[in-house]
Every structure is written in structure tokens, then in C-alpha cells.
Amino acid sequence: MGKRKNFMRHNYQFVDNLLVNDATFIDYLERFKKIALSVFEWVNLPKSMNAMWLEKCLYYNGQASLLKDKRFGFINTNCCTNGDLNIYGLPVNLNCYSFGYSSNRKLYTGLIEGLTDAQKEQREFYECILVQNNWDRTPTAGSMELFTLRLYEAEKTADVNIKAQKTPVLLLVDETQRLTMENMYSQYDGNKPFIFGDKKNLNPDSLRSIKTDAPFIADKIIDYKKEIWNEALTFLGINNIMVDKKERLITDEANSNNELINLNLQSYLAPRQEACRQFNEKFGLTGTDKEISVRVRSDLHNIIKNAESIVNDYKKLDEIDNEINTEGGVK
Numbered sequence: 001m002g003k004r005k006n007f008m009r010h011n012y013q014f015v016d017n018l019l020v021n022d023a024t025f026i027d028y029l030e031r032f033k034k035i036a037l038s039v040f041e042w043v044n045l046p047k048s049m050n051a052m053w054l055e056k057c058l059y060y061n062g063q064a065s066l067l068k069d070k071r072f073g074f075i076n077t078n079c080c081t082n083g084d085l086n087i088y089g090l091p092v093n094l095n096c097y098s099f100g101y102s103s104n105r106k107l108y109t110g111l112i113e114g115l116t117d118a119q120k121e122q123r124e125f126y127e128c129i130l131v132q133n134n135w136d137r138t139p140t141a142g143s144m145e146l147f148t149l150r151l152y153e154a155e156k157t158a159d160v161n162i163k164a165q166k167t168p169v170l171l172l173v174d175e176t177q178r179l180t181m182e183n184m185y186s187q188y189d190g191n192k193p194f195i196f197g198d199k200k201n202l203n204p205d206s207l208r209s210i211k212t213d214a215p216f217i218a219d220k221i222i223d224y225k226k227e228i229w230n231e232a233l234t235f236l237g238i239n240n241i242m243v244d245k246k247e248r249l250i251t252d253e254a255n256s257n258n259e260l261i262n263l264n265l266q267s268y269l270a271p272r273q274e275a276c277r278q279f280n281e282k283f284g285l286t287g288t289d290k291e292i293s294v295r296v297r298s299d300l301h302n303i304i305k306n307a308e309s310i311v312n313d314y315k316k317l318d319e320i321d322n323e324i325n326t327e328g329g330v331k
Helices: 002-009 012-036 051-061 117-121 141-166 175-189 218-236 251-282 298-330
Strands: 040-043 063-069 073-081 093-098 101-107 127-132 169-172 208-211 293-296
Touching: 012 051, 012 141, 012 218, 040 051, 040 251, 051 063, 051 073, 051 127, 063 093, 063 101, 073 101, 073 127, 093 127, 127 251, 141 218, 218 251, 251 293
Parallel strands: 101 127
Antiparallel strands: 040 293, 063 073, 063 127, 073 093, 093 101, 169 208
8 A cells, every 4th residue: 555655646647637537527427417407397296305306316226206104294215126026017015215214115006906904094105106217217327427438538538639739749768867857848738938957967868759640639529529418418308409500400310310309308208207197196186286297397398499490490491492493493
């Protein structure tokens, strides 16, 4: 351990790079998490419930539960499978848990077979509603980590490539002069306008340089990053239409992308809506002013509508161009 500490102490630049690498990865991951947790809006939840905790459970665990507790009233918790599966592949029993809380519940199905009379009377405290992140109950976090890894690799590759434009040479020096050159290069890397060296310690005869000739590809990497980012947003069901002023958007491609985005969005929204339906049904809230629901946030909905408007505008322009070309051809 002592040797490792000594190594790290004498390689401070290496340690700094590690910190920047970690910070870059965490930063992208946190950005994705904020977006994913902001897609859906839970409406009319009881005050004893917490919508953000519900979405976090779905994001990290892929499933959550809604239940009524004798002490707390209506609550939402994390959950895990506890027992056999029913004929539809859903867990018969769930362990509903949170910080300082745990309760084993039967999954609500709308059926009461197999329950004793006492259990039927206590049904509202005996069962729970399963909320699924998607129909496979898989967390969003795992996919976001993969997207983050790809973005991180692209970002650091671009950084290295940009650095290579600044120092496109490899220096060959004696080991006795290595520390001197490291100190001088740290000044160069720090963008100092003048660098001074000690002619007694620096022997120009033993100093050689090799050009690395690193091509500038950072612009291509940035385009690649945009593709990854857009793919991640599509996966989350968020419209990421990008209109380039130099090129006209192809209507068919835009419509196809919107359809994929909508299907991804529905894969998250439909299971949440089913949980709301079951909750309202179980506790007799259907059709009342206390009925709960979930929807896409209004701001996001407006963005989607705006993107559709852009596509329609381009479609109209295409039709006008076709009419002009046709008339020109007739003449």
C-alpha cells in the first residue's frame, strides 16, 4: 500500500487524469438520470406518496409497489419477488421495502381465490400493486450506463486528439533529464507564453523529437457523440429531432424516427398506466376526483408537438417544390 501511495504521489498528473475520467463518466450518467426521471408526471397521488422516489425505484430496480399501510396510509416502496410466479409470469408475493420499512404482500390481481375470510377483510392491507418500469421489469439505469460509457470514451478520445494538436511530438531524452522535461511540458500544457530552461541541466545534444502527426478528428468524434446522445434520447422516448440549416429534413425519416420514439415512450408509459388502473380499481377511486394517473410531462408533450410541426412544415415545402418542378417540366 505504501508503494502505491508513493507511486501516486510522484505521478500527480496521472492521478488528475483519473479524477477527470471519473468526473466525465459520472457527469454524463447524472445527465441521463435527470432526463429519465423527468419524463413522466404522476397526477393526483396521495400526499403520503412520493412520485420522485417511485420513479427512482423504477429507474434503478425496474419495479416498485403501491400499497396501503396501517401506520402510514398510502405509500410507494421498492419491491422484489418473494415466492412463485402466477400463470402470467408475475410474482405471487412481493417484499415491499424501503428505508426502515418492510412488508410481505400478495400481488393484487382482482381475484380473491385462496384467501381466508379474515384475509378478505384485510385485503387493502394485505395486497399491493406492482408498478413496472416496462413489461420486462428491467431498470433504465443499466442501459444509461452503456450509453454513458460510449459518450465517455468519445469525449476522452476527442480530448486526447485535441491535446495531440497542441503537442504533436514525442521527446526522447536521458532519464536524468526526464523530470526537467516534465516540468517544462507542464508549463507548455498550462499555456505559458514563455518557457525558461536551465542550460546546465538541459543538454540539447541528447534531446531528440519524433513527430506523431496526429490527424484532427475531434469534429468527427463530436458528431459521433451527437449520434449516441440522440440514440439514448430515442431509447427514453424523447424527441431529439435535429434540423440542419444546410440540409432539408427528409420527411419520411423524421416520421419513422417519431414512430420509434413513440413506441419507446409507450413501453414505459403503458405499464405505469396499468398500475394506476389497478390502484384505482382496488381502492375504489375509479371515476372519482381522487383517481390517480400518469402522463408525459406537459413541457415534453409540447416539444414533441413542436417537432411534429417542423416535420409538417418541411412536408409542405416538399409539396410546393414538387408542384414547381412539375409545372416547370410541363413548360
